[in-house]
Amino acid sequence: MKNIRILLFVVAASLFSACNDAIDIIQPSELTPEVAFETVEDLRLGLNGVYSGAGGENIILFTSLFTDEVKLGRANGGQGTNGELAFQLNAASGDPGSIWLSNYTLINYANRLIAGAANVTPTEAEQDEYNDIIAQCRVLRAWAHFQLLTFFSEDMTNDNALGVIAVDFVPTTDQQLARNTNAEVYALINSDFAFADENLIRFTNRSTNRTAVSIDFVNALRSRMALYRGRYEEANTNLDALITAYPLTQRGAVTAADGTYRGDYFGMFKNTNLPAQETIFKLERTIGGLGNFYQYWASVNSTTTGSPFYEVSTALFNTVNTATDGRRSVIVDVSAAPSYTIRPVGKYTDGNEQLNLLGDVQIFRGSELRFIKAEILANAGDLQGAMDYVNLVRRARNNSTRTGTVGVLPLPSNGAVGVWKAILDERRAELAFEGFRYTDLRRLGAKANATVDRAPADCAFNDACTLPIDDHRWIMPIPLEELQANRNIQQNPGY
Template sequence: MKNFKVLLFVAVASLFAGCNDAIDITQPSELLPIDTYETVEDLKLGLNGAYAAIPGENIIKFTSLFTDEVKLGVSNGGQGTDGELAFVLNNTSGDAASIWLSNYYLINLSNRIIAGAKNVVPNDEIDGEDTDRYNTILAQAYFLRAFGHFQLMSFFSEDMTNDSALGVILMDYVPTTKVQLPRNTNAEIFALIDSDLTFAEANLNDAIAGGMYANKGGASKTAIKALRARMALYRGQYDLALSYVNQIGVPGSLMLATKGTTLTNSQYVAMFLDTNFNEIIWKLERTVDSDATGNFYQVWASVNSTTTGSPFFEVSTALFNQLAASDIRRQVVIDPSAAPSYTIRPVGKYSKSESQNLLGDIKIFRNSEMVLIAAEAYANNNDFTNVAAMVNRIRSVRFGNTSGNIAVPTTSQEAWRAILNERRIEFAFEGHRYLDIKRIGAKAGVNVDRVASDYVTVGGLIDLPVDDYRWRLPIPRDEQAANPNIQQNPGYGVATP
C-alpha cells in the first residue's frame, strides 16, 4: 500500500485546533497556493495530502453506534453510552463537528490545489506527459471538492429531495478569515457538484490517475459516474440514478466478487483484507504512517478483532440475526473467531489490511451498491420483478447458490424493505445505515432495529422514529460561534454559542 507523503503546507491540522469556523482557514505565516505550487510535482504532493484527508472512519463510527449495527462489547468501558447509543445528538456533539470540519478541510485542500494550479505551467519537455498529469491532478481536485460537498449535503441538508431547502455552505474558493457565509440552497450546492464532476470527467485520464493511485485508490471516470448515481438516488431522481448505473454496466457486465468454496479462496473475504479489488470502484487507502483520520483500533477493539482482543463494541443481535450461516458476509461482518457459538461477536470488517491489524481501507463505492441503486429505481416504478432480480443478483453470489434468494415482492413496502434489508447486510459498517434509514425507512416501514437486551445499560433505548429531527445532523456549535450568519437545522433550536 502506498504511503501518502504530504507537504507541510497542506498539513494544516491546526485548522481545527485553533479555528472554530470551517471557512476561517487562513493562518498567520501560512503559504498561499500561488506561492506554494510551482510545478506539476508540487500539485501531485498537494493532491496526496487531499486524498489522505478524506474522512471515512468518523462517518462509519457515528453511523454504526447511532443506528443498530453494534451492541456493547465485553470490554466496553462506557464508550458510546452517553452519546450515540443513547441517541444523544445536539450542536455540541463531536460526531457532527467531526463530519462538518473534516469535509470542509478536504474542500479547503482541494480549493488550494485548484487555486495554485493557475500558477503552474506544465513542462512537456520532461517526458511529454506533464500536461496530461496536470489536467488529471486538477480533475481529481475538482472530484474531491465535489465529494466533500456531497458528503456534507448527505448529513446536513434539511431535505436532499427539495432543491429549495437549505444545504451547506458553498465553498469554491480559498476564503479570507473575514468571510462569514449563510447556508446555500440544495440547488446551488448540487449545481456546483455537477459542474465540478463535469470538469473532472472531461479532464481525467484514467491511465494516469491509475498510475498515481493504484488498486482503486484514486478517482476514475467510473467513480465519477458512481458519485453521480448516488447523488441522484439521494435526491430522489431514480431514473437518472439508473441511467448512471447502466453506464457503469449494471446488470450486463458487472462482476461481483465470488463467495469461494473456503474463506481462504473467497474473493469477498479478500476484498475486505485489501488484497482483491475486482468489485471496488473507489476506496481510501489506509496505512500505518498515513495522515488518515483515524484507525479502527480507536473504535472497535483494544488489541485485535478476535474474541480475546478486548472488543469495545460487537455486532448487534439484530444484525447478527440477519446474517445466515451460509452467507459469506457473516464471516466478514463478524470476525471468524466468533464461530461457532457467537456469544462474543467482534466486528470483523476491518480486521486487517494486508498485514496490519485493525486497519482497513475504506470502501466508498462498490459494484454491489450500483446493483442496489438499480433496485431502488425499479422499486420506485413498482417493477417488483426487477427489484427481486437485483437483490438476488447479490444474494446468489454471497450465498454461492440460490438458497438465499428472495421472492418477488407483492407490495411497494415489501420491495423497499427487501432493499433496505439487503443494504443493511451488504454495507454493514461501511457508513450507509444512518442515511439509508433516513432516506427510505418510511417507505420500507422500518425504524432503527435494536434488541433491548443489547442496550440495557443505556436505558434500553431501541427506537428512533424515521420522522425524528435527528435524522439530519446539527450545525456544530463551533460553526455557530464563529459564523453568526449560519442557520441551524430544525429541531435543534437556535441555541446561542
Template sequence: MKKYSLSLIISCVLLLFSCSDATEIEQPGRLTEAAAFETIADLQSGLLGTYGFLDTTSEIQFNAVFTDEVSIGFDNGGQGLGDGTWAFVLNNVSTAPNVFWTGFYGSLNNVNILIQAINNYEVQDGEQVDYNNILGEAYAIRAAIHHLIMSYFSPDLTDNGALAGILLDFVPTPEQQLPRNTNAEFYASIESDLTLAASLITKDQGNTFINDDFVTALRARVAAYRGDYATAAPLAQSLLASYPIANRAEYEAMFLDTDETENIFKLERTIGDNFDGQGNTGSSAAGGWAGANFAFVNATADGSPYFEMGRAVFNQLDPLDIRFDVNVAPTSTIDPDYQTSANALQTDRIIIKKYEGSENRALMNDLKVFRSSEMLFIMAEARADSGDLTGAAALIDQLRDARFGSDQVAPTYGSQQAAFAGILAERQIELAFEGHRYKDIKRLGVRAGVGVQRDAVDCSINGACSLGPDDFRFTLPIPRSEIAGNPEIANQQNPGY
C-alpha cells in the same frame, strides 16, 4: 473537545498556505502559494494530501454506533458512550456534527487552495496530461465533500429548496461569514465539478485514485440520494458491466484486501502511512485503523472488543451466507437463548470481523468507498421507485445468489414499501460497518417504514431501542460554535435543535 467555527477553520488553513496580511507585509519565512507549488510534482503532492481528507473511519463509527449495527461489547469501559451517541443523544455540541463540520470544511478549504494553485500554475511542455488529471481529481474530491455535507446536514435531500451547508467552491477570507446554501445550489456545483472532472481525467491509475469510474459512481450515488433514479440507474448499470458482483471467494478476499472484483474505488491503508495507528477509539473523531472502531487489539474474542455486532444485524445473517463468515469472527460465542439469559453480555459475544486486518496488521484494512453491490442496490431502488417490484426483487435475488453460492428463493414484494424495506434490509447486511446505515435510514427509512430497531437485549442497558425514520435526528445539527461565530447562519439551524 475544542470546537471551531468555519471562519476559524479557514484562518488556520490559510496560515499554512498564506496570503497577504492586512498591511501587505511580507513576513520572512512565510510559505506562499507560488513557493509551495512550483512544479507539477508539487501539485501532485498537494493532491495526494487532499486524498487524506476522504478518510471514512469517522463515518463508520457514527453510522454504527448511532444506529442498530452494534451492541455494547463485553470489554467496553465507556468507549463511545460518553457523549450519548449510543442513547440517540444528538445536539449542536455532540461530537459527530462538530467533527464532520470542521473536517469537511477544512478539507474543502484545502482542496480549494489546491485548485487555485493549479489554475495559477504555468504548464510546461509535456505536463498537460498530468496537469489535467490533477485538476480533474481535485474537482472530483470537492464534489464528493460537498455531497457528504449535504448527506448529513440537509434535512431532505430530495427537496431542492431545503438548506444544505455552506457552499465553498472558492478560497474565502477569514473575515467572510457565509449563509447556508440550498440543495439546488449544492447539486449544481457538484454536477459542474464532476463535469469538469470527467473532461479532464484521462489516466486510469487503478481504484485507489480517482478516475472516470469514480466520477460515474459518485454521480450515481448523488442522483439516488436525490431520488433522481432516471439518472442514477443507467450510471449504476454501466458500472456493473465493468465491476461484476463478486462470487463467494472473491467477496471474502475483498475484505482481506486481496481481491478487487467489486472495488470501484477504495482508500488504501498500509503499514507506515498516516492512518497506521489506533486513532480515537469510541469517538466519531476516529481515524487510524477502521477495526479500531470496535476493538482495541484485534478482531477476536481476546482482542478487547468494546463494540460487538448488534443482534439486529446478526439475526439477519445466515451461516450459509459468505457475509456471515466475513462479518462474524469464529471466536464469537453465540447464545441461542440470549433473550432469556441472565448474563447475555458474557454468554452472547458476537465479535465483528469485517476489519480483521491485512499485511499482518490487525484491524487495518482498506476502506471501501464505492462497490458494485451499491450500484446493484441503486438499480433495485430505481425499479422499486417505478413500481417494478418484480424487477427490484430479481436484483436482490441476484446478489443473494452470489453471496450464498447457490440459487436462492427470490423475495416477493407486495408493495413499494415492502420493496424498499427489503432493499434496506439487504443493504444493512451487505454494507454493514462501512458507514452507510444512518444515511440509508435517512433517505429510505420513511418509504420502507423502517427506522433504527435494536434488539431488546442489546438496548436493555439504557432503553434506547428504537428511533423512527422521520425523527429529526437523522439530520445533524449545525454545530453551536458555527452558529455562535457566524451571524449569517445563526437563524438557519436544522429543525428540532
C-alpha cells in the same frame, strides 16, 4: 517536497471563524500556494496530501453506534451509553463537528491545490497530467460536498431547502458564509463532475488501482446523488454499463475448518487487490496514516480476546447468521466462529501493508449499483425486477457460483412496502459498517415502514431501542463550533 505537506495540513479549528489578530500577518516563512506549487511535480506531491484528507471513518463510527449496527461489548466501560447509543444528538455532540470539519478539511485541501495550480504553467507534455490532477481534486471536493449534504441538508429532495456552505475557493479568515441551497451545492458538484468528464484521463492505471478517483467513480457518485435527490431516471444514466463493468465478487468455495468463508468476497475487505474486485473506489490506509480502524470498537484488537467496546448487534448478526452467507465472516471477526457468543466487528481487521488491522475503507462497490437499480425499479412499480437485483447480491454472497440459488428471496406478499423493506434490509447486511445505515433509514424508512431495529437485550441498559423515522435527529445539527464562529450560519430545525 517544498514543504507542501506543511501547507496542506495546517487547517483552522473552524473553517469559517473570524480572526483579525496576529495570524493575519504574513510571516516571512509562510508557505503560500504561489511558493509551494511551482511545477507539475509539486502538484503531484500535493495531490497525495489531498487524498490524505479524505476520510470516512468518523461517518462509519457514528452510523454504527447511532443506528443498530452494534451493541455493548464485553469490555464496554460506558462508551457510547450517554451519547450515540442513547440517540443523543445536538449541536454540542462530537459527531456532527467531526463530520463537518473532516469534509471541509478535504474541501480546503483540494481548493488550496487548485489555487496553487493556477501559478503553474505546464509544458505541452505535462498538460494532460496537470488537468488530471486538478480533476481529481475537483472530484474529491464534489464528494466532500455531497457527504455534507447527506448529513446536514434539510431535505435532499428539495432543491430550495438549505444545504451546506458551497466552497470552491480558499476562504479568508474573516469570511462568515451562510448555507447555500441544495440547488446551489448540486450545481457546484455537477460543475466539478463536468470538469472531470473532460479532464480525468487514465493517467494512472485506474482499472486496477481503485484508490484513485476515476470516471467510473464519478458516474457511480452521480447515480447515488440522483437517487438521494429522488431523481430516479437520472440515477439510471450509465448505471447498466457500470453494473456490467463491476461484476459482483463471489463468496468463494473455500471454507475454513471453523466454518468461515475466506474466499474472494472475504479477500476484498482484506486488501488482496483481486483482479475481479468489485470495488470502484476505496481509501487506502497505510502505516503512519490515520491509525488502526478497529480501535473505534475495541481496546486491544478485533478478536474475541481483544476487549471489544462494541460488538455486532444481535439484529444485524441475525441477518447474516446462516451457514451459507459469506458476509458473516466479514462483518464478525473470524475469531468468533463457530460459537459466535462474542462478536467483534471484523470488517476492517486486515491490511496488505505488512501490518494487521489496517484495512482500507470502501467508498463505492458494485453491490451498491445493484441496490440503486433495485430502488429505480421499485419506484417504477416493477417489484419483481427490484427483487431480482436484490437477489443478485444475495446469490453472490450465499453461493460459490453465480448460478446458485441458495438465499434467493421470493417476492414479498405485502407489495411495495415489502420490497422497499427487502432493499433496506439487504443494504443493511451488505453495507454494514460502511457508513450507510443512518442515511438509508432517513431515505427509505417511511417507504419500508421501518426504523432503528435493536434487539430488546441490546438496548435493555437504557431502553433506547428505536427512534421514530420522522424524528428531527435524522438530520444532523450544524455543529456548535460553527455556530459560535459564524454568525451567518443557520441551524437545522429541532435543534
